[in-house]
Amino acid sequence: MTLSLLFEQLLNGLQLGTMLFLMASGLTLVFGVMGLINLAHGSFYMVGAFVTAWTAGMTGSFWVGLVAGVLAAAATGAVVEFLVIRRLYRRDHLDQVLATFALILIFSEGTRWLFGSSPLWLNVPEVLSGSVALPGGSRYPVFRLVIIGVGVLVAVGLFLLISRTRLGMRIRAGESDREMIGALGVDIAKLYTVVFALGAGLAGLAGSMIGALQSVQVGMGEPVLILAFVVIVIGGIGSIKGALVGALLVGVVDTLGRIFLPSLFKLFMTTADASGVGAAIASMLIYVLMALILAFRPKGLFAAND
Amino acid sequence: MKTLNTLGLGLLLSSSLVSLQAQAEDVKIGMITTLSGGGSHLGVDTRDGFLLAVEQAGRDDVEVLVKDDAQKPDVAKSLADEFMQRDNVDLLTGIIFSNLAMAVVPGTVRQGTFYISPNAGPSDLAGRMCHENYFNVAYQNDNLHGAMGAYMKEQGFERPILLAPNYPAGTDALAGFKHLYENEVVDEIYTQLGQTDYAAEIAQIRSSDADSLFFFLPGGMGISFMKQWEGSSVDMPVFGAAFSFDETLIKAVGSAAIGAKNTSSWAYDLDNETNRAFVESYREAYDRMPTLYAAQGFDTANLILAALDKAHPSDQEAFREVLREADFDSVRGEFRFGSNHHPIQDIYVREVVEGDDGQPTNRLVGLAIEDIQDVYAADCNM
Known part of the structure; x- marks a missing residue:
């Protein structure tokens, strides 16, 4: 096990983490501000990826596709908020889960109906398709570094948005006291739509970028959604800072666990057994992490409403 | 008026009698597929x-009922019951995925209905749970992996690294590969099954x-894996089984698939007359290249049609016997069944190359292994 391999795996963990952050930040904002559990968040990720792949296929440009994907996801978010989500704020969480689960099914079948069930094809743009040398002699894909960079930019952007702008002030106010900001004359309906669309747009951004690395197919959002929920539970529901720390933690622990646990078991098992057992335990690792953190910090690392 | 009514009733009765008579000789095939x-x-x-194949045979006494199992075992099971109890089908076919086959096949054959598999070939059905009414036209699942093991050994690769999802078909695949790679x-x-990001695995490789x-x-x-593999610029020859390299998948992968070699029991450029005619007529009918799955569907139908020429499924003994003979023109060239009703067949190696239209496509390279038979036949007492 060389140092350069460890470094490369850390980068992989960071990249997974930043991608999870894009998903989790929207999810946690929506929960923090509106008190809504949105299972359909993964659908916006899928919408972003499909629209990007489709537009990039039509125009030949990844960048046009990326912009279209993000805008389409945000617009879908706004429409869904207006038509469905708006009716759920006052209902209890079980109703919200039921309704947003229905949205997952509707989005999945709708996408299948529109694009067919064969996976779509989206390539990494030419400029970013190479790889760069890492210290220690191995190479790392440029596109994954760019994803890390975008994740950092979004984190900084969200921080500035929430701490420095009027919109951010309203979001924070909404988190601490929903009735009061309504009473103070803030158009709460509009605020909710904007926050929801912002979250959907970030999920779309994640889907658009990841779509270039993976196959763009129906149901691609759900595995990511589960991880994003783990992230916001670890980070503390409603907290952007918690989402960032939680996402990086989950990304790094998951990646390193997948690689180093089987090697660890190989010290005292045969290769085939160690691979099987190691892989099985690695897939549980983040849930063990979540359980441990919740045992000591029941509200997560950075609970918003403490 | 009354006479007219009686006449009409008589006509109705006699026409239903005629159709009843025809039905006794007709064959109903139930197809459950994804x-x-x-x-x-x-x-x-x-x-x-x-x-x-059914259309080309031009037989109007064969009726095929097709239903979608949505890749769900419980749906497949209830469709099979429906086919057998309500539609009284003579034989069932069509299932793609092994977990669905395990849910449907044992019950079907026990109730005395034939099941002819066009794809799924789980080890249990080839071995300890084999049955006289179950035939597999495609392969036992390990065949293609094992053939690649034999091919890579013969090609002199000494240090292969293996990658598969952690679920039964994945561990079976690697076991099948190692069985014939031997070193x-x-x-x-x-x-993980369904994993989408392979950066960590690629770094490890x-x-x-x-x-x-x-x-x-x-x-x-x-x-996902092939695209990320290309982006990582690791320089290592890639091998797999046809399941990861059918014409639809490699079009989605794009240039990243080019150069990969895969084992298959069939290739569209396999040189025999039946296959040439099949590829041509398939392209004409559906305007796309046939895949291994299409070839297996075609062979399955032709096996059944050839058997129907000699016997009717209601005479189980005789029908089983003619199925065993497998006297039909296969797109894979020669075709015969082993003792457990699974094929003994040649497996070929294909390479993904850039086709004339610039899109990736499979090209036949050569033979991987001759007359491969699964290891489970020994466990089969029929």
Whole structure:
């Protein structure tokens, strides 16, 4: 096990983490501000990826596709908020889960109906398709570094948005006291739509970028959604800072666990057994992490409403 | 008026009698296959290949009923019951995925209905749970992996590294590969089923001292992996089974698939007359290249049609006997069944190359292994 391999795996963990952050930040904002559990968040990720792949296929440009994907996801978010989500704020969480689960099914079948069930094809743009040398002699894909960079930019952007702008002030106010900001004359309906669309747009951004690395197919959002929920539970529901720390933690622990646990078991098992057992335990690792953190910090690392 | 009514009733009765008589000789085939969801292109191709053969035979006494199992075992099971109890089908076919086959086949054959598999070939059905009414036209699941093991050994690769998802078909695939590769492998990496990001595994493969990679990642997993593999610029020859390299998947993977070699029991450029005619008529009928699944559907139908020329499924003994003979023109050239009703067949190696239209396509390279038979036949007491 060389140092350069460890470094490369850390980068992989960071990249997974930043991608999870894009998903989790929207999810946690929506929960923090509106008190809504949105299972359909993964659908916006899928919408972003499909629209990007489709537009990039039509125009030949990844960048046009990326912009279209993000805008389409945000617009879908706004429409869904207006038509469905708006009716759920006052209902209890079980109703919200039921309704947003229905949205997952509707989005999945709708996408299948529109694009067919064969996976779509989206390539990494030419400029970013190479790889760069890492210290220690191995190479790392440029596109994954760019994803890390975008994740950092979004984190900084969200921080500035929430701490420095009027919109951010309203979001924070909404988190601490929903009735009061309504009473103070803030158009709460509009605020909710904007926050929801912002979250959907970030999920779309994640889907658009990841779509270039993976196959763009129906149901691609759900595995990511589960991880994003783990992230916001670890980070503390409603907290952007918690989402960032939680996402990086989950990304790094998951990646390193997948690689180093089987090697660890190989010290005292045969290769085939160690691979099987190691892989099985690695897939549980983040849930063990979540359980441990919740045992000591029941509200997560950075609970918003403490 | 009354006479007219009686006359009409008589006509009605006699016409229903005629149709009853015809029905006694007609054959009803129930096809349960995957037409929706992520694996649907497999089922669509199987169905299209099957129906093409039935149409070409020009027989109007054969009726094929097709239903979608949505890749769900419980749906497949209830469709099978419906076919057998309500529609009284003479035989069932069509299932793509092994877990669905395990849910449907044992009950079907026990109730005395024939099941002819166009794809799924789980080890249990080839071995301890084999049955006289169960025939598999495609392969036992390990065949293609084992053939690749034999091929890579023969080609002189000494340090392969293996990659598969951690579920029964994944561990079976690697076991099948190792059985015929016979030597030590560098490492075996298991991923989660449905995993989409392989950066960590690719880094591990790069840092190992392997000289080749064998992987089994069916469906979307394979697409994700191949794209990320290309982006990582690891320079290592890639091998797999046909499941990760059908014509639909490699089009989605794009240029990243080029150069990969895969084992298959069939190739569209396999040189025999039946196959040439099949590929041409399939392209004409559906305007796309046939896949292995289409070829298997076509063969399955032709096996059944050839058997129907000599016997009717209601005479189980006789029908079983003519099925065993497998006296039909296969697109794979020679075709015969082993003692457990699974094929003994040649497996070929194909390479993904850039086709005339610039899109990746498979080209036949040569023979991987001759007359391969699964190891489970020994456990089969029929």
